Amino acid sequence: MDNEEDSRATRYTTLAAGPDHRHELEIRRSRFITVLRRSPDEETARSLVTDLRREFHDARHHCSAFVIGPDRMIQRSSDDGEPSGTAGIPMLEALIKRETAATVTDLSDISVVVVRYFGGILLGAGGLVRAYSESVSTALDLAPLVQRRRLRLCAINSPHADAGRLENDLRSAGYVMAETGYEPRHTILRVALPDDDAAISEAHARLASLTSGNLELRLQGTEWVDVPC
Template identity: 75%
Template sequence: MPDVDAAPGSEESRAAVYTTLAAGQDLRTELEIKRSRFITVLRRTETEAAARDLVAGLRREFHDARHHCSAFILGPDRSVQRSNDDGEPSGTAGIPMLEALSRRETTPGVTDLSDVTAVVVRYFGGILLGAGGLVRAYSESVSTALDAAPLVHRTRLRICAAEVPHAQAGRLENELRSAGFVMADTSYGAQSTVLRLALPDAPDTISAAADRLLSLTAGATVLMPEGTEWVDVPIS
């Protein structure tokens, strides 16, 4: 069947922070239900093109499988939600998969998972599962994969930069991390290193970080606010 759009839901927009998969390799799990194999692949995706690339790649890899069902949620506010039954009876695969993603509580009472695509590859085992059995199988496949998935908070933060001598950069970065600050990308020039801190966009927080850096460098380094970026923050 064609892709099915799902309403984003009525929950408050989470444009400043949401939960997603940790960056890295695809996560794969497998269930066997009444001789059918259900291979689930989760990938962090930020665009529809990336989500569809995952589906296309798995169609090539598992070219002899009967079904390659998919669901994805994209965007900080989870505004893009799609699902596809790929030949299974209407509503028995893609929508249960999408609901497993959209209803996933990343912390108690919070359902904010986004920028994630799930594909379930099914090898038919010869035993019909029925509509209810298929719904449970596809939902369980995605839920089981999510149980094993490493998650991070994707947060919109203010980037503040500090130019420091190369010889001090490693020590200062370790000191700042130890103090609980989140570090963004570091860059290296011919004469100096630019450390970047990712901070909540609040004047008191930025001021506290600037004071800490001044203390660590005996007043020699000034923290300069830059733009904002989406930054992965580990879930404590």
Template identity: 60%
Template sequence: MSDSEITGYTTVRGEHRHETEVRRSRFVAVVRRVDTEDGARQLLTDLRREFHDARHHCSAFVIGPDRSIQRANDDGEPSGTAGAPMLDAILRRVTTGGATDLSDLAVVVVRYFGGVLLGAGGLVRAYSDAVSQALDAAPTVQRRLLQQLTVPVAHADAGRVENDLRAAGTEVLGTDYLTDRALIQVAVPAGDASVEGFTARLASLTAGQSGAELQDLKWVDCD
């Protein structure tokens, strides 16, 4: 699926931590919302500094509405026993509505070795479980792609049209008053059908006197 076809996905709010212990090894999982690779690397840098005496700082991150950026690192654990299971725990996460659409987050699992070898299978389970439990505790937020539009109206009509649009369920972002007219800024769900539906409602509300000018597409958090 291309990025242009995606109109919504799920991410986490802020940063969250969860600690577990497996056969005396301590695992500290930290989940942080990020939207760039630099942001994900900053989390790793921060935790290497904070937990400077830990043996491993394994990481995984997924970025983009289409989850096009995916990275994982074992940081010295046997190949495939840490980073990959962490990444898989993110990708398999079922969110609102049964979707597996979690993105824009990085996870680092800090491990303090407890003296008991866990084996490959034990490491996979430990790192996967650490991420899953951290995600269980992290509140999520839905992101939607909105089409912004500008509605030019006469000064005298601005208040009425704005109120009518709100009453019809349209998200009104604000109104700019110029010398010769007012510009009502609105947002509707991205997609031709939504824009056409809004245009039809606008024509009805203004008796065909006002049109809508397309502006930018914008990703927004929705409560």
């Protein structure tokens, strides 16, 4: 694994797959309807704005923010007619500063739109900042979140007679087993490991211990998978 790959994120938190998550607050007679969508790309994120403009066509504001990518490199926000800096940026900060576990701020692949129906009472700049930030934070409090992990798939060619025992030993050691394959001369056991040098080195050592050094771990591709938080 080269240095560039080592520097990439191997995990982050996102919205669980499924329908958009919604929550509504009323603040001084204004309605703030917050909608969260899992968004792996900008097109999906921007489609949320389009969809909600159509659904809530009579609302005054459809403010938005999104964060995309394991390294959270894509970050955008829009005030959509609210005074500059009072809606989009507070919403974006509510996403990027969200602590998902033990001071970890890793929320990504998520877009949010807050639809506002003006209630006739001006909130002022400070009031708007608090309202939009609170709307997103409250929605996130109630939203189903998952951890997204980049795993390295590895293969082990095992004699058929030993494959069942070896698989049980690996599972007992806490390894995540992927799909098993069968060929005429051996069984292919597949293990999904955290995509980092330390985890892979440990797995090599564990396999050598379990098989007296007779079998080897072959590195294959990587894939992102959802893991419950």
